[in-house]
Amino acid sequence: MRPKSDQNMVQTLRPTITAPVFPSTSTEFINVMAHYHRAEIARMAGWRDRIDRTTNWAITVVAAMLSVSLSTPTAHHGVLLFAMVLVLLLLVIEARRYRFFDVYRNRVRRMERNYYAQIFAPEERTTDDWILKLGDDLRQPMFLTSQSQAISRRLRRNYCWLFLILLVAWLVKTTFIRMQENAVEAHLVTSVSEWVRNAAIGPVPGWSVILAVTLFYAWILFTSLRRPKGEGEPAFGNVHV
16 A cells, blocks of 8 residues: 555645636626637638638639630540539539538627627627527537538539539530541531530540530539528628628
């Protein structure tokens, strides 16, 4: 059995665990709110920067593929289909980043609506339930936007225009300019059957390529027009990403 003197020495060497200090006055609470508000804004700004980077990558991909495909009549239209796949991949990546951004944006806006707005323009109907919801969110963070909703929002904001540019370029490439081995022999497509032949990619027939592109853009149109009402921050104004 260990001697009592050794036990006392071990107890003195152990670090003393103290309870965290909580704000006890209104001044301390205001300081905590100010610093926490700045921290959440920094988080939100970081994820917003990641969203903008993905959009810039998508714009760069579209510009590069357009320059490659439309530079000469002999360039294959499959480059534009490949660009559609790349932009779709970037859209999925950006939707995931947008979901993280939406979590921190919601926290910032909740404090601004219910705390800072009350300082400048008090309203009677505002309650203290917001701070309980903020605490629950900090204890168990959860996504507020689904992946499909995030894709829909990013499509409406930016990506629908990129896909539209690629579609117009693909139609120009397959419908109006016939690919030939010699650029001098290029001429306008004069029939639907010729357009179908021109849309073929190797062993893949042209009608299947046209059908795939039609279904893909029908999904884009449906996803872009689908707009749930009263969900998240868009319900509190039109100034949102």
